Amino acid sequence: MPHSPYRQLMGICRQAVEDIYAGCEEDKVPRELGCLPDHDFALVQLLRRQASIVSILYAETVAEAKLGMMTEDEVKSEMESEVDSDGDPEPEPVLESQLQSQLETECRLQQQRLLRKRLEDILSMAYAKFYHYTFSDLPPWLRQLYTDASILKFAEQFLSSALARHTIAGTNSDAFVLSDEFTAMVKTLDLAIIMAGAAGAKRGRKWIDEALRLLGQCYIPDDEELEEAEWLENQRKGTDLPLPWEERQSFPDFEPVSIPVSQPIRRTGCMDIQSFQRYLDRPGHKTTGALPLIITGLVDHWPALTTHPWCKPSYLFHRTLGGRRLVPVEIGRSYVDEGWGQELITFRQFITSYFAPQCDSSPPSSSAKQQRDIAYLAQHPLLSQIPALRNDITIPDLCHTCPPRNPFHRGPAVEELEEPKLNAWFGPPGTITPLHTDPYHNLLVQVVGRKYVRLYGPWEGRRMRARGIEGGIDMSNTSEWDVGVEEGWDGMPEVEGGEGEGEGGEIEERHGAFNKIPYVDCVLEPGDTLYIPVGWWHYVRSLSVSFSVSFWWN
Template sequence: MTTTTPTLKLVDHCLSAARQIIQECAHIIIDDEPDSPSPSSSSSPHYNHNHNASSPKLKPKPKPLPNVDSIGGKRKIRLGGLEGCEEPLVELLCRQASIILQLYESSSSSGSGDTADDVVGQANNGNVRFKPEAEQRQKAITLVKRRLELLTRTAYGKFYAYLYKEVPTCWRQLYTDTAILRFAGLVLLEFDFEDGAGLKEGDEKEEKKKEEKKKEEKKKEEKKKEEKKKEEKKKEEKKKKEKRIKRERVVDEMVKTLDLSLILAGAAGNSRGRKWVDEAFGLLEDVLEDMKAMATAGGGAKKGDGEQEGGRLQKKRRLSPSSITKDGEVNNSWQNTPPFSTNEPFTPPVKNPIPRVSADSLSIEAFQSHLAKPRPDRGPGPAPLIITGLVDHWPALTTHHWNKPAYLLSRTLSGRRLVPVEIGRSYVDEGWGQKIISFGEFLSKYIDASIPFTLPSSNVSPFLSSSSSSLAQPQPQSSPSSNSLPPEKDNPKTNSQIAYLAQHPLFLQLPRLRQDILTPDLCYTAPPSHPTDPSQDQPELDSPQLNAWFGPPGTITPLHTDPYHNLLVQVVGRKYVRLYGPEETGTGRMRPRGKEGGVEMGNTSEVDLGVVEGWDKLQGDGEGREGGEDENEGEAWEEDFKKVPFVDCILEPGDALYIPIGWWHYVRGLSVSFSVSFWWN
């Protein structure tokens, strides 16, 4: 029985996307032509394909697509597709997809002497068969890459004209589809699928036969032969090393291309979009695991086991069941690796503990009753509550330990996946910013310097600067975070060296990591509206909204409120949390910020709790007091603030803290810490 390998699945996935992009673009271009013929007509100035047997399977009459309507005899892409982009850009995208397909199809035959201009020209004119020589083929590939980079820059440049949530879908889809084509081009035209380990079996046997025949030769000849063999072996090893390095670079570029489409453009698109990108990442991970297992098993790949012949992929042998586990990992090599450090440079005292209740004694009905029950202090709305044992069954705590760096690296393509991180002490401080780096670099540079990570920095490409990095977090009312350590303790990192992966929808980006956690049933209860200001209530969510919070000791989220009820689950390490009731919003003692730089910051307090409590040093020159108040006024305000009632706690791994809507809360990482927040209403 023939089995489709991950390699062939990945190739088919890329071919399908390129063909689909051609079809959708063709509909848009033809619809824009006055009195345009159908897409199958040979009179189209843009698509005059010769549909012979060697065509890249482009059908003369494309099947109706899921996002295409027939209106007045013409096909129209539904609102939100590529049709909102300028026609020249759509046409350019379509041409690159066509060229990629034709370059791939032509790679199985010998060259014909075509120039790079011939390659591109024939693609533009619809002549699908061409056989470029290797040099000309590479020129054509380079030209396609340049044009796709131009499309990427153009699409991303349009983002600057809008707030992130208002960027038209067409520009986000153009960015995403361009990224998909860039990825497909790397897979189909540049990626070497050989495992690169050892000689091929046939060559090895031949070498042994030659050795046996020459056993009786003179010692001098044997010595020369050995020297020659060593030299050939060195050359072979050098070739393998160069091949591995090139392959690593191509994989890095693949990952970077798709991750930026997720982080910056939200992987927009109905036909492909996030679903296509997620599947591509899954297939790429399977391919790399397959190759790693084959290399580990030794002996390398035999001819026909996934080797490229004339540039076309052949079937590859299946791995033995022992090579790949049911979780898709190679030998679970992370299991015997060390966990994150539990060191806590500073631990604040808990003064007014939040009540704790065991999940075993808290049914969903009992929790619903808690949501409707008046607070003990008779304040508005329900009270905070810690539920212990609620997530003890999560794989993240039992079998797929998130407290092991090696496991997290295994779930991020060996640390290649990109993540947006916050750099700087405070969200509102001068110099604060964000950058996009590889997960492995984040771990080794900001979490634990002992974690080995040798891949080159993935710091964001030419398409993102620190001033525009807010596009990386399309969450409403983002909760700012800041970072500091108490002055009395040694801090090996300066403020500028502390980074925080804060309020990022990591589990949308990494579905395989999402499998390690489960949404608690408590998040499907019906919580009350905002206790003091119903205008703050948000439209009902279809499902709980998840965010990740991961960073080193000393990461801080300053006093702020959330737009939803929140269940904050601690997975790795410990965190200190302090909460103030929603009734304090109207007293002025929380000092909510207003609009700053055109951004509404009313859910964030000006109060630096760490400074007020003496845990941190005052940042800057101390002139940041509201309204230019003098020192005496500041001291009087601090004394008044210290009288405000609060509750606090230290969250342990496995604890879940319920934070009602409207409550001001301050969160401080005490050790390396990984938390997951569930917003719901």
Template sequence: MEISFPSRQRIELLRGIHLKVQGNLSLSADEADPIHQCGQSALSIIKTRPTDVIHLARTKLHAYPYKDVPVCWRRLYTDAAIYHAMQVIQSEEEREIKKCKSKVEVNKGADSGTGSEDRKRNEDWIQQVVQILDMAVILTGAPKREELIDDIMKGLLNFLNPEIQEDDNIMIAAPPHKRRKITSSIPWSFPIPSLTPGGLRCPIQRTEAPEFEDFQAHISRKPPEHDPYAPTPLIITGAIANWPALSEASRSWNDPSYLLRQTLGGRRLVPIELGRSYTDDDWGQSIVTFKEFMERYMLRIPTSPEDGPSSLAYLAQHDLFAQIPSLRSDIMIPDYCYTSPPSSDSSSTPKLEEPLLNAWFGPAGTVSPLHTDPYHNILAQVVGYKYVRLYPSSENSKMYPRGIGENGVDMGNTSHVDLDEFMELFEGRRTKDWAQSGHDTARDSGTDHSEKRGREVEKEQQISFEERFPEFKHAEYLEGILGPGDCLYLPVTWWHYVRSLSTSFSVSFWWN
């Protein structure tokens, strides 16, 4: 629940946002600013007709592959979005001024706009501002305006909850006992079973956080000096125990209410993937509010009596921390990302000056299918559990990469093999049941007749699989379970499959 407070205070906060933006948002006098490449006609109307400029910029964004969009159009969209957001904020400021001048509260000694009507209005205009700005961040990356947009979001957070105060530009949350729950149906923590890494057939080596030099020595090994697959993966324990996201109750990522507070009561927009895996035919993408993602897919809270069970959705490989810096302050880049790993054979992979961070947040059952990435990776598990299976690059000939699809997208880093199908047919592992009963669930047996027929069908399916992928079952692999506080070091070029065994929140750190 948000806390309303008198109109004069609301006016001051709105004016503060307005002045902050006004002082920072001006077209750069530097002719080198890419925005000037968009032409004077668009720039001349950006303040007064920002929605028209947004429409123009959006058509330009969609005219190119995402990675090839000229910076000038990303800049234009971003600045137009900020001007549009400021129009909404100014309109609300003017409404508050009129209400304050009406002197309604003079005789009552209190503001008349503290009830459900004001809360509903707050919901409407604040959601509109957030949607305008978040679409700019998601579509363009908000070049040159990341900090300004974050400042606006902080101002909105102050407006929603006066118990949140700004001290030296750092948002400090009120003590837990003073906070109000976003809704009564939000639990204090995600329901997560306790799993142990038992029943693994080819376990990944686990080690307590190694010293920097020891980790450097491990990743510098070359075959066949110690191991034909060197450098090999590691599950590292104890390396991120001091992260606030893990160690501080008031900033725990296992607290749904905390995540909702950090996303403006769940108003922030996030891109999600719909479906079990991006290789499935029914897979799709959408942009939704964080609250909808949480309630519908993470907590499974029905919003109406008619709501049935929701499909799977995954906030996957998204730079959530650039979009919401307050969450970025809950984690730290592991020191291991500043070692010097062996280079890959791909000359097209750009050199990274800093690690690339991505969030992976979803319910049990979400899958990253068997694929490779162009960078070394530290995958840090913050909430919940994940099963991982890894194949070295020496097994490439048995991985059956997809190549270029019908839509022209290069899927050469993704295997044709459905690992869930393989594990059920050849290993007796029902991965779809792992989320309910833990790891390594065996198939149920039925009556003699049904069991016999089941074996016949299974044999037919095994033959079909082997006809399609004759070498796959001979591939060497490693497997493991990641729990809260674990990190997986994944060398570049290793194939990997990842399945969430519970509600799961992970952070990947790519580096080279």
């Protein structure tokens, strides 16, 4: 009989702690943490000491839990073993015993506080070193150091929790269901994924995914999730019941701004890989290459659109451990606006704070409040972070075609991707991606809600007013044109030192220049797939609550 998820989780924690301790030794074989070149020896040895302390914590947790499990007869036997040679029990003053117990408890708590502080110190010092590199150039040992410190922190949190004590004692821990302990443990592992990519060959991502899977089985779900669990059990028994999510509330379909399509993109039915390859190879105009195309019916089979509906907040909460998974969101209307920033918040906080249905359909005002009150989960590998959601979709076969190069690209060739890059785009109405261009071909699949997309051909590059180096960051793939402002869908964003740009005739001249640039546009409905050829400039706007998945390939 397989072990319960509680005991499995305790087992993998113990093994990980032992492996981290051993991996920090100087004489280990290459590729272990302790002997990677140019590593911070003091930091690695500090990590090793904390692994040793966590091992002691594990032993103490087991010993205490077993003591609490002793029966009356076992206690009597223990007392009999302490009888002296004269047949009299050893005297043990009650007060002295209580004081000794209090001192041991206080000593252990102090040790745990120090352990937590040291682990936080290691994580802070490792993260501070991240700023010396771009993320893609982070040394593997540094990413693994952060990940291993996170695993030790998780192990300490778990071993110190009520769940661990109840696991060893063989009792249930209902109090653990919605406790802060559970949320803190999820946060620790998610930070390892988001900050360091959960690096490590022996542990790393594989270990963290398994820990999160087991952790998800260790808490009692809410009423809605219990119904879904009952439905799954009945399905296994062959009992036919309605889908558990049919009666759940969907995201509101309110659209604060109505945007008409003026230059519609061609639509076509489902295409197989051969038909799509012919479309790419034989464009109507050789000078322009293949044009944007909307393909319908391509993803109708996705569980995300059927049995596992992403349009239901309750389903997304279920797949994110009650909404406890941590996600990075952009705060502000656009990443080119003043005051734009990023935050790490839980999935539930994201939805409850920013997805409240809007009742006012009047045009938004030009204010800092407008920018602060919107958040967007944009260009994030959410499906890699949360495999349960990744299982709700499949990569379209069309991503395995051989698309042409961008004929208007004059810079160095883009690195060839071994497999498509998947990103999630999820947010309330009004979230936008400003006018920009990407170095890959893109299939943008609309799963929830409606989204407006406007595209400009790559031959319009000069009229796109590409930005330059801003704050040390190359922004040349982003246009200076603010489509929402030019069209009147958004108020003028506040800028440092003034309320807006230009006056009178200058504004009219700018509008005139913008309106002369030809474009094509569309509104994507759930189930639509938009092909965006490489190099095409595109502006994207959520009309309602919207969830999309993009597939980049070349």
